[in-house]
Amino acid sequence: MDFRVTEDQAALQEGIRSFCEGRVPVDALGGMEKQPLDRELHGELAEMGVFGLRLEESEGGVGLGMSEAALVFAELGRRLVTGPLIWSHLAAGLVDGAGSGECVVTGLDRTRASNEPILLEYLEGAGSVLVLEASGVRRIDAAAIEARAIATPLDPLTPLHHAAALPEGESIGDAALSARLRREGAILSAAMLLGVCESTLELAVAYGQQREQFGRPIGGFQAIKHILADMYVRQEQVRSAVYAAAATADGRGVGDVDRAVATAKLLAGEFALKNARACVQVYGGMGFTWEMPPHYYLKRVFVLQNAFGSADEHALTVGEGLEGDAG
Amino acid sequence: MPVDLRYSDADETFRKDLRAWLAEAVPAHGAPPPRNDWDARREWDSGWQRKLFDAGYAGVQWPKEYGGRGASLTEELVYYEETARAQAPYIGMNFVGIRHGGPTLIAEGTELQKQAHLPRILRGEEIWCQGFSEPQAGSDLAALKTAAVRDGDHYVLNGQKIWTSFAQKADYCEMLVRTDPDAKHRGISWLIMPMDLPGIEIRPLPTLLGETDFSEMFVEDVRVPVENLVGAENDGWRVTNVTLRFERGTAWAADIIELQRMLRDMATLAKHVTHDGASAWDDKALRREIGHLSAEVESLWAMVKLQISELAKTGVPGLGGSAIKLGFTELNQRIYELATQLLGRAGMSRSDVGELPGGLGSGRIVEKYLNTLSLTIAAGSSQIQRNIISERILGMPREPR
Numbered sequence: 001m002d003f004r005v006t007e008d009q010a011a012l013q014e015g016i017r018s019f020c021e022g023r024v025p026v027d028a029l030g031g032m033e034k035q036p037l038d039r040e041l042h043g044e045l046a047e048m049g050v051f052g053l054r055l056e057e058s059e060g061g062v063g064l065g066m067s068e069a070a071l072v073f074a075e076l077g078r079r080l081v082t083g084p085l086i087w088s089h090l091a092a093g094l095v096d097g098a099g100s101g102e103c104v105v106t107g108l109d110r111t112r113a114s115n116e117p118i119l120l121e122y123l124e125g126a127g128s129v130l131v132l133e134a135s136g137v138r139r140i141d142a143a144a145i146e147a148r149a150i151a152t153p154l155d156p157l158t159p160l161h162h163a164a165a166l167p168e169g170e171s172i173g174d175a176a177l178s179a180r181l182r183r184e185g186a187i188l189s190a191a192m193l194l195g196v197c198e199s200t201l202e203l204a205v206a207y208g209q210q211r212e213q214f215g216r217p218i219g220g221f222q223a224i225k226h227i228l229a230d231m232y233v234r235q236e237q238v239r240s241a242v243y244a245a246a247a248t249a250d251g252r253g254v255g256d257v258d259r260a261v262a263t264a265k266l267l268a269g270e271f272a273l274k275n276a277r278a279c280v281q282v283y284g285g286m287g288f289t290w291e292m293p294p295h296y297y298l299k300r301v302f303v304l305q306n307a308f309g310s311a312d313e314h315a316l317t318v319g320e321g322l323e324g325d326a327g
Numbered sequence: 328m329p330v331d332l333r334y335s336d337a338d339e340t341f342r343k344d345l346r347a348w349l350a351e352a353v354p355a356h357g358a359p360p361p362r363n364d365w366d367a368r369r370e371w372d373s374g375w376q377r378k379l380f381d382a383g384y385a386g387v388q389w390p391k392e393y394g395g396r397g398a399s400l401t402e403e404l405v406y407y408e409e410t411a412r413a414q415a416p417y418i419g420m421n422f423v424g425i426r427h428g429g430p431t432l433i434a435e436g437t438e439l440q441k442q443a444h445l446p447r448i449l450r451g452e453e454i455w456c457q458g459f460s461e462p463q464a465g466s467d468l469a470a471l472k473t474a475a476v477r478d479g480d481h482y483v484l485n486g487q488k489i490w491t492s493f494a495q496k497a498d499y500c501e502m503l504v505r506t507d508p509d510a511k512h513r514g515i516s517w518l519i520m521p522m523d524l525p526g527i528e529i530r531p532l533p534t535l536l537g538e539t540d541f542s543e544m545f546v547e548d549v550r551v552p553v554e555n556l557v558g559a560e561n562d563g564w565r566v567t568n569v570t571l572r573f574e575r576g577t578a579w580a581a582d583i584i585e586l587q588r589m590l591r592d593m594a595t596l597a598k599h600v601t602h603d604g605a606s607a608w609d610d611k612a613l614r615r616e617i618g619h620l621s622a623e624v625e626s627l628w629a630m631v632k633l634q635i636s637e638l639a640k641t642g643v644p645g646l647g648g649s650a651i652k653l654g655f656t657e658l659n660q661r662i663y664e665l666a667t668q669l670l671g672r673a674g675m676s677r678s679d680v681g682e683l684p685g686g687l688g689s690g691r692i693v694e695k696y697l698n699t700l701s702l703t704i705a706a707g708s709s710q711i712q713r714n715i716i717s718e719r720i721l722g723m724p725r726e727p728r
């Protein structure tokens with residue numbers, strides 16, 4: 001057992017982090033609103049290996065595993081990087097040009113029967129749409145989908161389209177593939193939510209040190225300090241759960257992979273939301289303004305929470321897994 | 328490659344042997360004695376410790392030369408997993424010696440002190456207690472006043488301690504005393520105090536469980552040899568923090584595993600409890616709530632593994648122990664509270680009423696719930712842990728000290 005991140009992995013993480021800080025700084029978030037997909041950014045991310053990370057080198061990839069992918073996606077989540085990143089990553093090797101970034105791929109998880117409306121992220125600018133169903137995986141030409149843009153998406157950085165129905169498309173994989181992609185998608189979205197936990201804490205800590213009331217920094221008041229400490233504990237719980245899920249998916253875990261993944265996705269969604277809400281609170285009135293960054297994180301949580309299994313579904317998976325499990 | 332949770336072959340061999348040993352030793356040790364029969368409790372706790380020692384499982388991680396197994400941190404984790412799985416006797420009265428006093432001596436004690444105490448602690452021959460807290464020095468531990476004045480080759484102790492667990496049965500006490508009245512943190516020393524010295528008076532205090540697990544301890548002109556000083560005079564605060572920090576790596580491991588088991592028991596319990604012909608488990612909201620709690624337990628267990636991995640490779644534990652302590656103790660309360668509520672009217676009794684499946688006892692759940700209330704107070708309250716995290720990890724301004 002060695003649950004630490006290696007130096008190589010930390011270097012990979014650092015590379016993505018410094019790229020994001022330069023390319024999508026927090027104070028530029030406003031300018032990214034309601035923009036169509038940034039193809040240039042998508043291409044740069046592809047060049048950094050974000051999409052092809054887990055493809056073999058012979059297929060033009062980097063040959064790494066879910067653990068590395070989780071570290072990378074946590075960094076992308078931390079900086080609210082835009083685009084259908086998880087779907088394009090999952091499509092690498094399945095849809096031509098997805099790994100290299102030439103074809104932007106978005107997608108929809110319809111594994112669970114539901115009467116929810118069909119909402120697609122980043123449809124505009126995408127070449128293909130992956131659809132996960134219990135029976136298998138389908139690929140649809142994005143151009144073949146009739147949909148209208150939602151004028152006011154909750155997350156101003158994630159454009160949405162509403163479609164009444166989806167065309168048939170082509171089958172590109174069986175039920176097993178669909179289950180695997182969904183599991184990987186859950187880990188990556190949990191990783192992005194870990195990034196949200198980290199950045200909201202980082203913002204709240206900086207604001208706590210800088211903002212003064214009653215003649216001293218608000219971070220010196222216990223009511224604020226204790227909010228921050230709880231945010232830290234949640235962040236570390238999410239980190240440990242996400243790393244454990246990724247390790248288990250890579251075959252370096254103990255116990256059931258579906259349980260580990262449900263644990264990570266459930267906690268990541270819950271705790272990212274709590275941390276984002278806490279961040280708004282620590283900012284006071286500033287936290288309720290559009291100009292300040294906290295609300296972007298809070299809104300992104302709802303996008304990530306509604307992908308690859310809801311909190312309710314994962315909570316049931318973990319809860320029901322206890323049944324008859326005599327350890 | 329890492330981010331690896333798997334145990335090595337050596338770990339698994341250790342597990343296999345230990346599991347086989349526990350399968351016979353645990354049932355053979357019998358049922359625990361009544362909680363207020365102190366002689367029987369000491370005998371039971373020490374007897375188990377002795378069996379561990381004879382089988383080579385005492386002090387898994389302690390150096391071999393002092394009677395330990397000299398094994399790795401991961402083997403210690405396996406030890407916790409297997410003893411929890413087998414429902415082996417709780418560490419009980421040996422807690423302070425094994426988790427506190429011993430590790431402090433290993434890190435800071437003289438060769439003589441180590442040889443005098445470590446093997447005896449491991450064999451269950453020495454019970455230790457902890458004389459830290461005082462009536463006016465709880466969270467603000469460094470405000471302690473019990474005085475130790477040098478007189479030739481002895482310190483003469485006067486003052487009062489409180490909340491001293493198992494004081495009535497202990498042979499030694501890790502005693503924090505004031506050796507410099509003009510300094511605060513730098514005027515404290517760490518002494519090994521034999522409990523049979525004249526001038527020590529123990530007055531048991533009933534806990535909210537009605538048991539006398541802790542006591543007030545008065546010391547009047549108690550003469551402790553100077554050679555019982557651990558670390559330098561006035562350096563006791565640092566010594567204390569060394570132990571506390573090293574302890575936090577694995578201190579809660581056993582309890583977290585215990586909690587995983589409790590959640591499985593809770594599923595069993597929820598299936599048993601019925602209202603209007605439907606079981607509590609039929610309620611999806613309850614299954615989800617238990618799922619949430621279970622996910623939190625799993626994440627804390629992964630945090631322990633992260634902490635252990637860092638400790639194993641760098642030898643320096645991070646500050647993360649505070650986060651694990653805070654997260655675990657708060658979660659522990661929520662879980663037992665839910666279990667007690669699930670019991671419904673049976674939860675009004677501290678002795679078992681009605682028949683529960685799977686060897687569960689309603690009374691035991693209620694008692695455990697009551698006990699969870701102490702964990703968010705003892706060993707640095709939740710509020711103190713939050714102060715530590717926000718100040719030392721996140722860099723917020725410090726509280727008055």
Ligand SMILES: Cc1cc2nc3c(=O)[nH]c(=O)nc-3n(C[C@H](O)[C@H](O)[C@H](O)COP(=O)(O)OP(=O)(O)OC[C@H]3O[C@@H](n4cnc5c(N)ncnc54)[C@H](O)[C@@H]3O)c2cc1C
Binds near residue numbers: 458466708
């Ligand atoms: C079951 C049990 C066993 C124990 N066994 C031992 C033992 O064997 N040996 C020993 O020495 N001690 C023992 N203790 C004592 C324990 O360490 C103290 O109870 C603990 O340190 C808290 O101190 P206190 O009780 O004086 O509470 P106080 O310090 O008076 O705290 C009261 C409340 O104020 C809060 N508070 C205090 N200071 C701050 C602050 N700066 N910021 C925010 N909130 C604050 C606390 O969180 C708490 O909620 C035991 C306690 C229990 C419950």
